[in-house]
Every structure is written in structure tokens, then in C-alpha cells.
Amino acid sequence: MYVSQKVTGKFKLLILPVLALFLISGTLMAQNIRVTGKVIDKTGQPLMGVSVLIEGTRTGVATELDGTFSMEVPANAVLQFSAIGMENLKETVNNRKVINVTMSESTVFLDELVVTALGIKKEKKALGYAVQDIKGAEILKNKSSNVINSLSGKIAGVNITQSSGAAGVGASILIRGGTSLERDNQPLFVVDGIIYDNSTPIGGNSGFDGAIRTATTNSNRIMDINPEDVENMSILKGPAAAALYGSKAAAGVVIITTKKGQEGNVRVDFSTKFASSWVNRLPEQQDQYGRGYYEQTGLFNDYSTGSWGKKLTSADQIYNNIKDFFQTGTVVDNSLSVSGGNKNGTFYLSASRFDQKGIVPTTGYDKTTVRFNGDQKYGKFAIGANVSYSIANTDKTLTSGGLYGSGGTGAMNSVYRWARTEDMTKYLNADGTKYRMFEGKQVLADDVENPYWILNKNVLNDKTNRFTGAVNASYKLADWFNIDYRIGYDNYSTNNYTFIAPNGAVKETFQNGKLSDSDYMYEYLSSNLMLNFHKTIADFDLNLLLGQSMEDTKTRTERRNGYNFATEGFYSYENIAAGDKFFQSLASSRRLMGVYGELRAAYKNIAYLTVTSRNDWTSTLPVANRSYFYPSVSGSFVFTELMPKSDILSFGKVRASWARVGKDTDPYATATTLWSPREFLSGVGTGNAWTRGNPYLLPEISESYEFGLELRFFKGRLGVDYTYYNNQSKDQITTPRLSQTTGYILLSTNVGQITNKGMELSITGKPIETKDFSWDMALNVAGNRGRVSGLLTGQNVLYVTDVQIGNAKAASFNNGLFMGISGSEWTRDKDGNVILDANTGMPTSSGLTTLQIGNREPTLSGGFNNSLQYKNWNLSFLLDFRLGGDIYNGTDYWMTSQGMSLRSQDRESLTINGVVDSGTKDANGAVIYSPKTFTYEAGKMYDIKSGTKIIQQSGEYLIRNYWTSSYANESANYMTNTNILRLRSISLSYNLPERIIKRQNIIKGASATLTGSNLFLLTNYKGMDPETSAAGSGVTGSSSVGMDYCGVPATAGFSVGINLTF
């Protein structure tokens, strides 16, 4: 009853004035004639995609590639020509059958439309918040299998991180920092009005089958979209823009609109692309020392995989194992679409196939997509459908860590440690049996697995089949009132498959082979009803939207594993005894209902105001707290309308908004569950799981405000757009680690707050514009400051990943950084001198690994996008940059520990400066430290006091200890405050001139493009490519962005593509 009362109350408020307001309807139709024509710009170039609309109706067409159009219109109609960036134009038909028009460029882009929440197109000037969009053509300039990679550097405040250079790897997208400490911070993706899941399902589960999170690369599911199908992407950055989407949109929204057919002849588009890629940067490694190590006694011992061995001479064979490991990656990408339509309906049908061979041998990714979009009108009734199906397969490799508890190591982890005196390609003996470096010296489980063994013997892959579909219907009851209804469905299943071949360097249990796989099934159903009312009264233009939506999400995970194949050489579950097979079956369900309304008011072209409100009811929160309400208000004011027309300042607008958004939690966080039962000495037992449920959870609330200023100068040839925002996310639902004296390790609770403050600046310009040559550029810069406060007492650090490299971890800090790095430090005296161990001279450390040592958030980041057009040639290039922000080089840490890094080459002598305890104390009882320098040289012996004895220790031993142990205790030694300037893409394209095309009837358009990606990288970071994320894109909270650890290196590449239109 509580719920019902609230709803009724709100509706009364909204409904009454609406019903009173909208009273008129009716349109008259006249005699129709067919009109054809062509639209060109002032330079005589045909303009495609210009909207030609019969004034006062929704009937219209868009111009073809050659600028022509054809449609039936009333003889007395007025045609309205509009295109983004062009001045609107009206022509009265007046019984003419041919109407050719020349459009001029808009000075101020007054009618620029952008797609906003719920797919509502709005004039940009009416918006009280920042929205940026990006056209399909721009996305295709640096086309990637993952559409979000194409956003990199193009939109202020949007940070894209591709996890690594592996085939099929995911990327994470973060808009204006994160809003959740521990939950997903990826924005909501909406494709053609339907929420589209972009999670990164992690296949393995360390508790069940031993595959750990950091062990491999996973795809984020937006990759199932064919980039060629994308017409437009619109990025709603803040809660104000996204308020209507409710709960899920707290982190922003990316709205993707796919292509539609155009009225006119059937058109066929074909594009093909071939790309080649190679490793962009490899880690630096030493080439002076071989495998083995020197013992404390100074004696050499070669029973080690590490490279702390003998100095190499010219007689030694040195292998370039890392470099030789990677191969050239290739991509073959074909895409075909057929589209067309008539005045009552359009269709778009596309198919694509993407084949990638990874830079790591045996890895690859392929994707096949099919899409159909269609719509049909029946008088006042219109219906549309979008259906797509995709199949994606990835063959991947373990990167690090291997299998939890299995003793196995990952392929990449081994690559970076393989001694240069060893031939890594040798993983088999001449007789085909396994080659082991320490055959007979240790058990198999203790071996470091050869990467080639892993790649050639083991199998790790995933397969995803996805179907999405939507049907929408709209009925225009009157000019001022139409109803839209949309039902959407998103369904996919991902199978992750892991096979560990017999004789692997894994724990004994798995040495006769192991099979594990999992199916993750996702199903999402939504229903959305919208009532739109529109009315103009005097100078006021009023819109009212009322809506209701329902969402039902179900997931199911089925896992199986088994080991010990009975019949040698045959690997299936049927070949495993019953006692060695295990399965797990998990399901979840969540539902959400929302009721929302939006009122928009515009006064002339001067002032705009939008008020929205929404109430959600979620299944995941406790019944008492499941309903939550949130409003937003935004407005803009075009002050230049009140000023005299000026050629310098052509357009000026200020905008402001305030919004609140609620966010629910994951299913089943309200109760404590039991462990699955286990068999004890007598009887079956069970106990409470280590996560404590919380029946008092509240929704997370984000509150934000933003101000913006938009200016256009010189008739739009220079534009400036500035935004300041402040976003506070309160009552964070986190599952912090607790004192285990609570009886639990984790507890879901509302605690903590994230504040994101930032600024965004975009400058667009057209410095040169002549008949044959033009130069468009866009510069965007943004900086965000994410801070955390209000966590539990004594709980100063929050981890969201298992990624721990040395002592360093990605972490958020209470009263500190959201995207911090935690680690340890050397102890220092009050003057900052490192305190050394008086006996060994090694720097000392407090052992605390929870110190805030770094910030992974860049001070400033942005992009500089350029397009130079000379006749039919176009040269585009995108530079992106980043200033500041720490990156932790875990790969270097790992290689140093193995004696493989360049810095560990410095081992002939070691000088450590610092202070030691002088044994005396000052008047306050504080220890007095005295400066001391220790020097060790390889080949010498040193008397080191150890306990009550003096022990002779070799220089090699002491120097190795410094690098492998003491050095890493100052975690910041592996951290770089990183600046990056990158040529993300450069492409040259040529459009076949119209005069050539006109000579024949088959091809209507042709273009060729040559693209280079990542060809230039200037950075002070010494490791691999600094764009990396050790645990991939599936990590929640502050993610593992900025943590570099033994991943597949990023790539650079070239591609050549041809587009043909028939």
C-alpha cells in the first residue's frame, strides 16, 4: 500500500494540468505530386543525408549520396531542408516538380540536434547539460572491433582504456570518474532504445575451477556490435543528462543509434579492410647475465629459472625470447549492407565478419554479425523493429598467475621471465615428450611452464552467441499527442572453456589433464511506454513526457570441471570418473520498475527549462527501501539572442543543471547465505558464507550539478564549450573488508562517498576553408578529481581487484584518492633519509603495504582531432594526450625479481646511501641517525653481522637481495608519473570523384582508406604501452587501470580498407 499511495499522489500532480492543456488536433491533406531535386552546398558538392520534410508533418526523406531526393508531396506544401551544420531552408512547392536548392553553412548550428535520454532528439542549444555525439563516419575512421575504442581521445571527459593488445580484449570506459566504489562504473549502453549489456563476464572462478581473475583477457560485451552498423553515438556524461534512465545511468549513458534505410533506391554498401599489427613496445630487458644465481657463499648455482647468473661472454648464445615470441597480428574485416525504403517504410540489413589473428601465437578473435532494422508506417501508426545476432569467439592465453592453487604459471608471465640463455621455443624433446629445464631435480608441479607448452597444449577460449531484438510502435493520436511503446530483448550466452593438457606444471591432481568450462546466460527483457504531449502557446513551446518502464534481468551460470582422463589422449567429461567431476549452478534475477516524467519549456530561442522526475522500485533492495525518487532540473539561456547580431560572437549560451540519481544494488545482498554443504568426519555440515547480508541497505544516491558555457565565434568557425561539474555519490553500497572479528570478511553496507569534480573544454575550429581545401579540428581537454570519504572507521583502504604486484595494489583511500595505488615505503628519518639496516645496509621498511603511494587518475587528458580535406582526399589524424597520473610498472617489478629487467642489469656494484641507527638517543628519547654509505661489489665477500655471528656474504648475493627484496619495498620505485602524447590514428582516404562515378551505373560511390594506428608514442613511461589494465575491463570500482602487469603488449598497426556503394 505504501507503494501505491506514492504513485497515485505523483500522477495526480502531473496529469491534471496535462489534460487541461492539450485539446487540439487535426491535419488536412491536399492533392499530391512527385517532386525530385538535388541539394548542393555553395561549393557545388552534393549534400547527402539532408532531411527534406513537408512542413508541419513528420513526412520526409533524406538526400542520397549524390544529393538527390524524390518524394510525393502535396502540391501546395512547403519543403523544409535541414542538415546539421547547415542553415535551414524552406521552399514552397507551388506545383513545381523539380526543386534544386543550395544550402549554406549554418553560422551557429542553431538547429543542431543531439540524441538525449530515451532517444529523444533535442536541439543542442536547449540543453542544460553537456552531451557530445559522434557520427558513424568518425567512428569508422579508426575502426576497431570494439566501438568504444573509437571514442578514445574524441570526447572530453571520457576515458577509454584498452586492457592490452590481446585479440578480443575488452576496454573500459569511464565518464567523469567513477561513481561507485565497488560496483560497475561503466556507463549504461543503450542501443536503439534498448539497454544493452556491456559487462565483462569473467569465465573462471577461483573457488570452483581455479582460474583466477587476472589470468586472462576478457571481452566487454559491447564488442558484439558491428561498428559499421552505427549511425551515431551520443554520450550523456552526467546524471542530469541521464536522469530519465534511472538507476543504471549514474555513471553516464552511451546511446548508440544504428543505421536505417533511406527512402529511394535500394542501396548496397560493401566495405573490406585488411589490417596488420605488431607489438608497439616491449619491456626493456638486460642482455648481460645468464640463468642461475650466486649463493650467499659466492658459489654459483644454476638450479634457478631466474637470471642472476654468470656474466655472459661473446661465446654465449643469447636468445631474443620475448621479441621472437610475438607474431604479426592480422585482421580481415568484411561488411555488407543493403538498405532502402519507400515513403512508408525503410529497411537496413547488414552482415559482417571480422577475423583477427593475435600477436600471441595461437590466439585470435572472430565475430560474425547480422542485423536487420526496419520500420513501416500505416497512417498514424508506425512500427519498427531492430534485430541483431552475433557470434564471437576468442582463443586466448593465460597472462599471469595461472591457475589458483594449481602451481601453474601464465604464458605471458613466463615469457617475461625466460632467461636469455635458454631457448624458449624448446618445449618438447626430440622424441616429442615434454622438455623440462630441471628434469629429475624437482617435481613437475614446481616447474615454470614453458609458454609454448601452454599455447600449444592447453586450450583457453570463449564463445558468445547474442541475440538482441526490439519492437517499437508509435501512434499519433493528435498533432500534440503521440504514444510510443517499445519492448526490448537482449540475450546472450558465453561459454568459457579451459583445457589443461596432461603433464602440465600444475598441481598433482591436474597432472593427468583437466577440463573446465562455464556457461553464462544473460537475459534481459524491457518494456517502455511513453506518452508525448507537445503544445505551443504564444512564445512558449511546451513538451510533456510521461512514461513507465519495466525491466527484468535474469542470469544463470553453469560451471563444470573435471580431471584425470581415464583413456589417454581423449579429453571429454565422459572420459572422467564420476568422483572427479564437479558442477555448479547459479541463478539470479532482478527486476526494476520506473515511472517518469519530463516537462520541457522553451521561450522563443532564448531560454529553455527541463524538469524531470523518476521513481524506481527495485527488487534488489529491502522491501522498505525499494522505492526511491529522484528529480532533475536543467536550463539554458542563449544570451546572444538578446544582443545585437555580431560577426565575432555569433552565439553564446550558458547552461546549468542539477540532478539526483538513485542506484540499487546487486541481487541477494540483503541476506547472509550458507556455504554449499560439505562432508565432515560424520555428517554433512554447512556454515555462514563470509559475506554478511544486510537487510537495511539503502539505494546509492548521486547528486550532481554542472555549469557550462558555449560560445561560437566568426559564424561558427571557432567554437568553445566549457563545463564544470561536481558529482557526489553518497551512501555507496560497498562490500568492504571488515575486521573478521565481526565473523565475516565482507559486508554489504551503505558507506562512503565519492566526489568527482572536473572541467571539460572543447574547442572546435575550421582554420582554413576554401573551395578545394578545408581543415576541421577539435581539441578537447578534461581533468577529473575523484576523492573518497566517509568509509568505515579504521578502514582506510578499499581494494576491488586481486591484482597485487609486489606490494602495490589498485586501491581507493578513505579521505583520499579514488584511483589510488597502495604500497609500501622505505622508512625514513625526519629529514627524509632512508634508514638502512645497520648490518646489511639494506633499506628498511615498516612492512605496511597500505600506504597511499600514487594516483592513477591523470591530471589532464584529451585529444586533438583533425580532418584535412583537399578535393577528394581526406587526411585525418587524432593525437591524444595525458598529463600526469601514476602507472605502476608491475612487469618491471616481476622482471627485476627474476633478474631480467634492464635496471637489474646494474649488478656489478651497489652503493646504498642512507642513515643508520647511531645507537644514541636525543633528549626526547628519539633515535639519532647517522649517515652511512654501503658499497657492495660482485666478486667480493663481506662480513655481515647476522644474529650473534658474522657471516660471510658474497657481493652478488647482497646485490641480488637488494633488487629482489629491499628495492621493491619502496613500491614507488616502479611507479611513473606518466605523460603521454600518442598519434592514436592517422588515416588517408580518397573518394572516387563524382565525374568518374557518373560514367557508369553500377557503383554509386567508392572510397579507399589507409589508416595507421598507434604509430607514434612519446612518453616518459619506460615499460610497455602505458595504456593497460592488468585485470581487464571487468573490474568494478576504481578498476585496475594504470596497473601494468605482464599483459599482452599493446599494438601498432596499419590497415587498408575499401568502401563501395552500389
Added chain:
Amino acid sequence: MNFVMKKISHLILMVILALSLNSCSKWLDVNVDPSNPTNVVASVAARLPWIQHAYGYAYGSASATAATITGHLATASTNGAYETWSPGTGAGPTTPYQQWFVDGASNVQDLITKAKAEQAWHYIGAAHTVNAMGFILQADVYGEMPYKEAVSNALAPKYDDGKTIYEGCLEELDSAIFFFQKVQPATATPLKAGDNWNGGDVQKWIKLCYGLKARCYNNMSKKSAMYKPADILEAISKGPQSNTDGTVINHIDSANDMVGDPLIGDPLKTSFIFDVAAWGSWGRIAKWYLDLLENTYTGGSGVEDPRTSKLVPSAQHHMQVPDKANPGQFKDSVYFVRTKGVDLIKSDIKLTGGPLAPNYNTTTKKWYVTTSNPARLGDTAYLQIRSLCAMIAGAGYNEVSTRTWGDGTVMTTGTFYSRPDSPTDVLTYHEMCFIKAEVMFRQGNKPGALAAYKEGVKAHMELMNAKLKTWAGDKLNPDRNPMKDSDITAFLASPAIAQTTTELTMAKIMQQKFIAMSFTVQNWNDMRRFNYSTPGAFGVVYPDFDRPMAFSSTSTQYFPGASKTDENYWFRRFKQCSHEINYNQESLKASNSKALLPEIWSVPVWWDKAE
């Protein structure tokens, strides 16, 4: 027209409202996990084994660590933070704490609630008993620990001192006795259904409670106001009166024991000492312990205890001997060699990278060590105490826990307490005997003390032999066979055992108690109570014991004491683990002024502080 429009608008809105009002609430009620049951449904019989296992593992884990501090165990070259007395500036051990609180304590209240509902009083008794044991363990090894606020709604529970914990736990033991003495209705789940320790024998549980009380009372020997010999003797009189009265967990080694506990992943039927000390390759026998068995410590009788070969490992060696059947030919002869004890106290072995892992060449049938360091070549003498179980061996495990090399040569015979099917002594008759001996010795009742002492030794040997007899006939592993009764009798009459009241010393009592209670935290408790080898009212109780040779200048920050009489000369407790340091720091700081300092390792726990 307008009328129609209004109607339609109305209709649509009504649909929305209808959806929202009537079905909404039901439609949203899907927040019950279909895959995992919630905490309110677990039966009492399912909870108790879980809690018993959690406590056992916590105690076993703390015991293994304590064994490396008390001169019982040594570790391989790469380990050794505790045996070298350099536990680190960071955090202390996690497992005894995590196993107890997360796996154990979190279930106690849910068990009691469920038991109350069905009047299953014996389960409430068991819940209180195990809860008291869990918290006593925490107080013994960490000193202070949240008790009153533990497993409550507090997110950062405040700490209680050892006195509060001890007093609370003793009260819980009393209430456990009360509930055990109640008669359960026939409808209530019988204790037998969920009892992994005493098979539902309520009388044994009551004896366990009294025995625990005796142990606790005796641990207060440094507290002049609280140490009451009469109370101890009275509790002993109600505790176990024979070996069969004691609480001993009979673990089993099963090929099907493949699903581990959720926290650690270890098997659930194997002995805890196997899980924590003999699973991997690190465990070695320390010389100090071997000396107790061989009576080769300073002033020792030199008479070897018949338990020696059972409590320390041996390994098989091959020798070519003349083959009498084929003159001029040689044949393979095998023999067992007992491990050497790692001399942590007087040798520099830990400072010179030892002991390295023994290795074996199946072709030459010779033992070797992979090193070029001549000083380490003899490390084959230091045998690992490891054994095998199904989870290590993998599928098709033949339930032979003795580790062998590829040619079947025995790598190590393991030890009595560290095999998968070893018993765990929760509380035994022999412990009662030794407590009684100590109390009477303090009272000056030498004849009483002597009798109790001798009874204790005999009881332990008989208890061991009872188990060994169940293993008898193991052809592969000679140490899995019983001792000869004649050897026991002879030993009990030998100079190794005090035969007269004049020969009886506290050192002799505690020597035998240490052996009989191998791998227990209580041994560490006892050592702390007598200040290790510091001369006291009873002379030196643990002769030859001292800080290890590897004790370094770094160790001084943990154990700053300069001489044995300084209480902070010795290892006195565990520092709190990282979870407390990281997530409960304010409470931790308030618990002890030295809680976060390196020297906390040498701060006595409550009962260890004389007053």
C-alpha cells in the same frame, strides 16, 4: 474528439497505475537467492561439525606456528620467520584468527538460536564449549581480542583484555555444563547427529568442559590472586579419568576427501596438524625437541624414548650388500635413518641457507641435495615431516599417506601427529595428569606429583599405542606400527623418568608434558608460564632452550630484552593479523599501547604477566 482523447489518455494511465499498484509489489519479490540457502535454515546437526572443524583448524594452525617458536619444528631454508625470531614488522598470523571468527564464531549464535527453537540443549552446550575454546585460543596467542563485541552488529568491534575473555569463557563453560546436564526432549536432534568429537557422548563433553576449566585455571599460575590449586584439582577430578574419557578427534585419510573448506581449501577429514604442517615440504624436526625424546639434552639420561621413532620421521636408504645366495654378487638392502634435528639454537644453519630440501636419485638410489655449497651437502639428514592425502595426490589416491620417491623408496615416514589420519588430542587424560603433577609439585605434594607425572607418561604412551595398533601391519612405513609393550615398561622404569620424589623436578614434568602434548598451543603456554629457560622458583624448567642463533639485530626490535630475566627477551604472543591492522586499527590501538609496535611480539598476554 477531445472527449475520446481524454478517455484514451485516461485508459493508458489506468493501465500504468494498475501495473504499478497491484502487481508491482509481487512482481518485485524476487530477491531470494534461488541457488544458496540463507543462514536461518541450517540445521543444528549441520552447524556443529562446521564449527568444530573451524576451531580445530584454528588451533592446529596456531599450534604449528607455536611449534616453530618452542623448538619443536624447524623449517626449510626459505621459511623461518618465527623460528629465527624475526616475525617481521608487518602483521602476525592470520589463520588462527580467520578460521575461528569467520568459519567458527559467525555460526555460534545461529546454532544456538536454532537449537533453542527445538530445545536441543546439548547443541547449546556444545556451542558454548567450542565458543569458549575458540576465544581462549585467541587470548592465549594474540593477547587481546574482541570478545563481547565480536560477531555482533559492531563493524569495528572493540577489544577485550585477556582477563575478560578468560572470565567470560569460564562462564560459558559453566553454562555449557548446565545445558549438557539438561534432558533433551525426544523431538530434539540428538547430539550424536552432528558431533564429530565425542559421538554425542554428553558425559565426555562434560568432562571436556571440566578439563578445559582445569587448563584455564592452571594457565593463571602467574596470577597470585587467581591461581587456586584446589579449584584446579577439583576440576581435574571431574575431567577425564582415563584415556577413553578424553576428547580425541579420529581423523581419516580418505580418497573421497576432495572438497575443501571454503577459506583455506584443505580437506575436511584429515588431521589439522597434517593440513598446516605436513602438507607442504617446509617442516623439519628441531634438535631441541629431538633431544627431549632422546634425552640427550644437558644432563639428560641418554635413554631413548620409545616414542622417538613415532614422533620424528625417518627415511629409507639403500645399501649394496654381498648376496650370500650368489657369492661375489651384491644385492640391494634397505634401512631406515632417522632425521637429524635442526639445531636452531646453537648452529648457524639458518644463517647459511639451510636446511635445503633432501633429494633422491632413483637411478643411483642415492640421496643428494641440489647445491654447490659444501656446507649444505649434508642437508639430506634433515627430513621433511610431510605426508600425502587425496587432494595432493590427485584422483585415484590409494590412501597410502606415506611419501615415497618414484622407485617406492620412503621419502619420509612422517610423524604420529602429522599424518592425514593422525588423531587430534582436543583434551586428554594425560594432560590432566600433568596439570595435576604441576599443581601438586607446587603444593609440595611430591608423592602425589610423582604419581600423576608417571601416570601421565604412561597414559600418553598407551594412548599413542592404541592408535598405532590400528595402523599396525603397515609394511611400507615402520613408524606406523605399535611400540613394544616391553619397551614402554622398560622406559618407564629407566633413568629417563623420575622414579623418586627427589629425582622429580618441574623440568622433568614439563619435559614429559611437552612430548605428550606435541603440536599444541598449550606447550607454548607452558613455556611462557615458566619463562622458557629463565631460572625461576623451579630452576630452569626448559633446559638448553634459548633464542636462536639466527636471532639478529633486526630481531631485537621484536624482542628487545637483553637478558633472560627481561620478560620481553622472549616470544610472548602473536601480533594481530593484517585484517585487524588494516580494518580495525582504532580499536586495535586502544587495546594495547604497543599493539602496532614491533615489540608487541614480546609483550606478555594477560595470564603471562606476573602479579
